Structures are given as C-alpha cells and as structure tokens.
Amino acid sequence: MIKQPKQSDEKQIILSRSSNSNFSIKKQAQTPNIDLNQQVQNAYKMIEQGMKYYQNQQYSMAKVVLVNSSQILLPVIKQKKQNQEEHATEHQELIKAINTAEICTQKVDQLFQNIASQDPYSKQIIETAMNRKFEVSFDEIIGLESIKKQLDEVLILPNLRPDIFTGIRAPPKGILFYGPPGNGKTLLAKAVANQIKCCFFNVSASTLVQKHLGEGEKLMKTLFKIAFQFQPSVIFIDEIDSILSSRSSEEHEASRRLKTEFLVSFDGMQTSDQDRIFLIGATNRPQDIDGAVLRRFTVKILIDQPDQKARLALVKSLMSNVNHSILGPAFDKICEKLAGYSASDIKAVVKEACMQPLRQDKIAIVTISAQNIRPVRKEDFEFAINKVKPSLTEKQYQEYISFNKSGS
Ligand SMILES: Nc1ncnc2c1ncn2[C@@H]1O[C@H](COP(=O)(O)OP(=O)(O)OP(=O)(O)O)[C@@H](O)[C@H]1O
Numbered sequence: 224m225i226k227q228p229k230q231s232d233e234k235q236i237i238l239s240r241s242s243n244s245n246f247s248i249k250k251q252a253q254t255p256n257i258d259l260n261q262q263v264q265n266a267y268k269m270i271e272q273g274m275k276y277y278q279n280q281q282y283s284m285a286k287v288v289l290v291n292s293s294q295i296l297l298p299v300i301k302q303k304k305q306n307q308e309e310h311a312t313e314h315q316e317l318i319k320a321i322n323t324a325e326i327c328t329q330k331v332d333q334l335f336q337n338i339a340s341q342d343p344y345s346k347q348i349i350e351t352a353m354n355r356k357f358e359v360s361f362d363e364i365i366g367l368e369s370i371k372k373q374l375d376e377v378l379i380l381p382n383l384r385p386d387i388f389t390g391i392r393a394p395p396k397g398i399l400f401y402g403p404p405g406n407g408k409t410l411l412a413k414a415v416a417n418q419i420k421c422c423f424f425n426v427s428a429s430t431l432v433q434k435h436l437g438e439g440e441k442l443m444k445t446l447f448k449i450a451f452q453f454q455p456s457v458i459f460i461d462e463i464d465s466i467l468s469s470r471s472s473e474e475h476e477a478s479r480r481l482k483t484e485f486l487v488s489f490d491g492m493q494t495s496d497q498d499r500i501f502l503i504g505a506t507n508r509p510q511d512i513d514g515a516v517l518r519r520f521t522v523k524i525l526i527d528q529p530d531q532k533a534r535l536a537l538v539k540s541l542m543s544n545v546n547h548s549i550l551g552p553a554f555d556k557i558c559e560k561l562a563g564y565s566a567s568d569i570k571a572v573v574k575e576a577c578m579q580p581l582r583q584d585k586i587a588i589v590t591i592s593a594q595n596i597r598p599v600r601k602e603d604f605e606f607a608i609n610k611v612k613p614s615l616t617e618k619q620y621q622e623y624i625s626f627n628k629s630g631s
C-alpha cells in the first residue's frame with residue numbers, strides 16, 4: 224500500500240526531485256514537437272515495470288526505473304499545465320512513482336546498513352567505494368558528443384528498460400575509457416553514474432591494494448558481490464592499469480592474486496542477460512593493462528584531446544563569467560594555438576590568462592573595486608600559452624593513436 228501524500232507534501236517532493244534532475248528533464252523540456260502522449264505512455268510503462276520490481280523486492284532496480292519515469296512525467300505535466308490540459312492521471316502516476324521510489328531508497332539504505340555490519344570487507348566497500356551522489360552532468364562535459372550518444376545506448380537506456388535490452392541487444396559488461404590524461408575520462412564515468420542514478424562503486428588502487436596478503440582479493444570479491452546485489456550498478460575502476468597491469472615474473476604475489484580474483488569475479492558477474500552490472504575502467508596507460516583484463520572490456524572508447532570546436536566551446540564556457548575584450552575571431556586564433564593541449568591543460572591556460580589582470584601591485588589589488596579590474600585581453604592568452612605547455616608530447620600522443628588503430 225503506497226502512502227498518499229498531502230497536497231503540500233506533493234509539491235515539496237516534486238520540487239526537490241526537479242531540482243535534482245538535470246540532463247533528462249532539461250533535454251525533454253527543450254525538445255520541440257514532442258509527442259506528449261507518447262511520452263506519457265512510455266513513462267506509464269516504466270512505472271509499471273518499476274512497480275513489478277518493487278513487488279519482487281528488487282528495490283534498487285525499482286528505484287532507478289521509477290526515478291527516471293518521474294523525470295519523464297514531470298516536464299510533461301508542467302507543459303500540460305501551461306496548455307491547461309487535464310492531467311490528473313499523470314499526476315497520480317507521478318506521485319505513485321515518487322513515493323515508491325522513496326520507499327525503495329529507504330529499503331536500499333537499510334540493506335546497505337545490514338550488509339555493512341556483516342563483515343569488515345563489506346563495511347570497507349560500502350564506506351569507501353560506494354558513491355551515490357555525483358553532481359556532474361553530461362551537459363558540463365564539453366565536446367565528446369558522439370561518445371555521450373554511444374554511452375546513452377550502451378549504458379543508460381538498458382538501465383531504464385532492462386526488459387527490452389536482452390539477448391543480442393544486451394549491453395556490454397565492460398567499457399574501457401582510455402586516452403591522454405585530463406580529457407574527461409573520470410568526469411564521463413561520474414556523469415554516467417549521475418545519469419542512471421544507480422549504485423556506483425568508485426574504486427581505485429588505494430581501496431584495493433592492501434597491506435596484508437589476501438585482503439585485496441577479498442575486497443575485490445566483496446565489491447562484485449555487493450554490486451550484484453544492488454543492481455543496477457556500475458563499478459568504476461579508475462587508473463585500472465595501476466591495479467591490473469601486465470603480469471611479469473617479478474610481480475608480487477598479492478597483485479597476481481588480485482588480478483586472478485578480478486577475472487573470476489568479472490566472468491561470474493552476470494548470471495543472466497537481464498542482470499545490470501557494468502564495469503567501467505579508465506586509464507591513460509592502456510598498453511600497460513594485462514591482456515586478459517583488456518579482452519574483457521568489449522567496448523573500448525578513446526577519450527581524445529579536444530578538437531578546434533571543442534576547444535572553442537571549452538574556452539568560452541570557462542570565460543563565460545569573466546569580463547574580457549576578446550572578439551570572436553581572436554578566440555578562434557587562440558584555440559588554434561591550443562591544438563595538442565588537453566582539456567585540463569586548456570583550463571590551466573584560461574586560469575593563467577584570467578589571473579593576469581590581477582597581477583598588479585599588491586596594494587593596488589587589495590584596494591581595487593571588482594568592477595575596475597581590467598578585462599582579460601588577447602595578450603593575456605598569448606602570455607598564458609607561452610607559460611603553460613601541453614602535458615603530452617606529440618610522440619606520447621601518437622602512442623594512444625596507435626593503440627586505438629591496433630584495436631587492442
Ligand atoms: N570534456 C571536458 N569538458 C569539461 N571539462 C573537462 C573535460 N575534460 C576534462 N575537463 C577538466 O579537466 C579535469 C580533469 O578531467 P578528468 O579527471 O576527467 O581527466 P581524466 O581523463 O580522467 O585524466 P587522467 O587520465 O589524468 O585520470 C576535470 O575536472 C575538468 O575540470
């Protein structure tokens with residue numbers, strides 16, 4: 224039996240949900256010519272599916288589907304309200320979805336607490352690797368448009384409609400983001416977690432590499448076990464090369480055992496094609512990863528350095544709140560000079576350029592009023608580009624390109 228909220232509660236829930244919902248709501252609200260009725264029907268199907276998961280006590284799955292269905296319904300209701308159309312049923316369904324999702328969240332949290340109290344490894348995984356709140360949205364990631372689309376298809380949609388992405392349409396188990404440092408691999412993984420609102424396990428070498436022999440592999444095993452229990456879930460292993468590097472004769476026993484446990488857990492992590500547990504690995508040294516580990520990532524995506532269009536978008540977005548006197552064509556020229564810079568190098572250049580107007584006499588800067596700070600000029604960028612060099616040489620960059628071409 225689902226609790227019916229009072230009218231004032233309803234508003235509050237809807238408001239708090241809407242402030243939390245980023246990409247999908249914005250996207251749908253801005254899309255012209257949407258068939259509202261079709262959207263409503265899709266949302267109803269999702270709610271029906273979510274309620275089935277709820278009744279089967281698959282709370283984690285139910286929560287994801289219901290939260291996402293409410294994100295489809297909410298803008299539709301808002302739009303219908305503007306058109307003064309009848310929307311009582313949609314409203315009821317929305318409240319049902321939100322309330323049930325709320326109950327599921329509580330159940331999931333309770334289960335986490337129970338599991339954490341069972342053994343020290345589970346406690347460690349839940350405390351250190353579980354991350355359920357990310358503020359990164361796809362919109363904040365500049366460029367990489369085709370990759371975002373690909374991720375939508377292989378990760379996001381299958382989580383929303385697990386019933387139809389089965390058999391030959393089942394999503395891949397593992398995705399590897401590789402490429403030069405500072406271009407958004409970690410950022411993308413966090414945006415994916417935010418987008419699908421699933422359980423997200425963020426793991427790095429510091430979580431899994433332990434002092435005592437045997438502990439790392441037990442943590443690895445526990446990680447996969449908990450992720451399986453709380454589907455849909457994503458395990459994100461950042462800097463995966465540092466944990467699962469190529470085997471060598473001088474390798475430490477603990478590291479060999481960790482790798483073996485990874486391979487065994489990975490192979491056993493999906494018992495049916497309806498299971499929704501994904502692995503995302505990220506590395507800037509793909510050539511160092513163990514061959515058997517690499518093979519398990521059936522989808523490998525190169526997160527490349529930004530091209531001219533992305534560089535322009537990035538610089539303009541970073542400068543959006545800064546007073547400057549740079550005209551359009553000058554921006555083009557600046558960005559041409561930034562070829563070979565990574566996104567984070569570009570951020571460093573923009574920061575350096577924006578600091579230039581503040582580099583004056585100390586007394587002057589303490590007393591100046593904010594509106595009297597001079598605008599950032601083209602010359603500030605020239606200075607910054609001379610000072611901040613790209614973090615990668617052309618030769619190092621070519622290694623990624625040849626890894627990409629070899630398709631390994
Ligand atoms: N595509 C992008 N759009 C906007 N900002 C970006 C983008 N890529 C990188 N950045 C900026 O650079 C920082 C570093 O990005 P991120 O940590 O995702 O890089 P990475 O590819 O994981 O690097 P590494 O290989 O060193 O781990 C981000 O916090 C962000 O400020």
Ligand SMILES: [Mg+2]
Nearest residue numbers: 408409461505
């Ligand atoms: Mg990273």
